[in-house]
Amino acid sequence: MDGQKVIVIGAGISGLATVYYVKKKRPQARVVLLESSGRIGGKIKTVRRDGFLIECGPEGYMARKPTLTKLIKDLGLGDQLVRSNTGTYYIYVNHRLRRMPEGSVMGIPTKLLPMVTTGLISPIGKLRAGLDLLIPRVYQDRDISLAEFFGRRLGPELVTNMIEPLLSGIYNGNLSDMSLEATLPQFAAIEKKHRSLILGMKHIQPPKQAGAPKKAEGRFLSLSCGLDVLTEKLASFADDVMLNTPVSHVEPGKAVLSDGTAIEADAVILATSPKQLGPLLDFPEAWGLTNDKRTTTATVAMGFKKASVESLDGTGYVVSRKEGLNITACSWMDRKWPYTAPEDCALVRTYVGTAENAAIVEESDEAIEEKALTDLRKVGKIGTPLFSVITRQIDNMPQYTVNHNQRVQAFEQALENRKGVYACGAMLHGVGLPDCVDNAMHVAEQVGMDLKVKEKAVIE
Known part of the structure; x- marks a missing residue:
């Protein structure tokens, strides 16, 4: 049967991984990727500027979670995998940096x-x-x-x-x-x-090894070519990629676009942000996840001449909220990932916005940069940036509040009554990149099995 079609809604890492795994399970199926914005990648966005490589969203992922590493190697990108450098990590508390x-x-x-x-x-x-x-x-x-x-x-x-x-x-x-x-x-x-x-x-800590002490390994992996290379590679497995194509609602067997066009399919997979789940499916359990708390954040990446940034033995710090700063964390990216900056430069990435202070993210780029610099200078010596890149995630980070698992279970049980409709993504079973890929793989396996059963029924 050559006519099976699968629609995937959402071109973040969850949707893109779903496209790949569906094509792997059912290579003869036609997979259509729908994305409401004008770009693929979701939270993953890589900027290259003046010799700097800036990850505006996730910078990497936990190395101990194997699914994403296997995917990267299967895509032929294994030679681009790099492990983060290790170093002292600090907490800014009581007006000073202290080592963990x-x-x-x-x-x-x-x-x-x-x-x-x-x-x-x-x-x-x-x-x-x-x-x-x-x-x-x-x-x-x-x-x-x-x-x-x-x-x-x-x-x-x-x-x-x-x-x-x-x-x-x-x-x-x-x-x-x-x-x-x-x-x-x-x-x-x-x-x-x-x-x-x-x-x-x-x-549960691993026992000490006899002999010479083993050098500590970084806990994170990333791609030296930029994480957007991964998303572009995954998107290439879709038969059609339709950007700037918002979906109004989803029913068994079809996705209805905001202009009223209905696209029929044998399977529709939602890999959207949590705030879109309720409007697309419009049943109580979906709204239960949409109405759960989400946070608004922004990252401020700034390039500096290395001489203008105080040198510390470490990769970054987090900030205690009782300090009253606008920034919540700071990563010295060129120390953690040396390939991200020219040799004589430093790349500093700060994070602003909390559940209690989301309003700062709505301010202008200039205001956010100034507030971030003011806070950085309270912590250590830092000069004038060569440039800054500010990225906002508005109302888009799911929060797993108390009884989240019960809400997810209720949602997935309700979704079983909508035959041919599936869901995956950070709002369900984990917010990290490997969690999203793992969830996408399992959903694609279920879709593949269901399509096989449907194909067999038609033949018989």
Whole structure:
């Protein structure tokens, strides 16, 4: 049967990976990619300027998650894979940069001496964190917020000064809203097995190797050619790519465009942002995900002459929210990824916008750059930038609030009643690039099986 058609809505990493995996499973199917904006890539956007390579969205991904690495190698881009440099990471708290204590994992201590000697936590805060060794389990198979879980285990000071800045740098959310089960289920599992997070984290750390100490490897991977090369490569597997083509709504067997045109298909896959899910499907469980909290953020990438930036041994820092700065984190990109800047230059990327301070992202480029520079100069010495590139993500970062998994389960059960309609993306099972690719692969496998069954039924 040669006439099967698949529509994929959304040209971010989830939609593009879905296109690739559907074509891999059903090479004879015609795959049409619909994108409401004028470009592919979604949050992935790479800018090349004056010898700099600037990732405006994700800069890389966690190396321990294998699906994306395999995809990159399958696409013939394996020789472009690079691992991030390692270096000291800092937290800006109490008006100064302080090193992360050695052995800390997501702010949770696994070594005694570095925790005792760190200036990040007061003596009372350290004693309170130590009660983790004694108190009973907090998680009782009922979803709770990260703030409640870590606060009850380790105390409010360690959460405010260490855990919250680190997690906000990743998820940009409010720990009081964020779901333990959906965001960091591994910590619930560690507590369930070991009771104490400190003992549990220490137990799962890899044993020391005998002989000479092994040089630490960076935890992230990226592409030296730019992540947009990955998205362009994936888009080439679509039979048709239709940009500037917003979809009004989706029904089993068709997608209706905003101009009223209906495109029929054997399968329609939604790989959209969460705010589009409810309007496209218009059933309560879809609106439940659309109406969940999202955050607005911006990145400010600035190029400098290397001599004008204070040299520190490290790759960046996060900022405690109690400091009242506009920036939430800063990455020294040329130290983390040396290929991103000319040898005599530095590339600094800062992040602005939080759940409580989204309004700053709506300001002009000039105002955002000035506020970012003001904050950077409170932290360290920095000169005048050669240029800046500002990228906004408006109301577009999904937040996995408490009971997120239950809402996703209800949505997926409701979606099963719309035969031939599927969904994947960051609003469901993980916001990282590998999570999105993994989700896309599983959805494409289901689509492939369903199309095969449909083909067989027609033949018979």
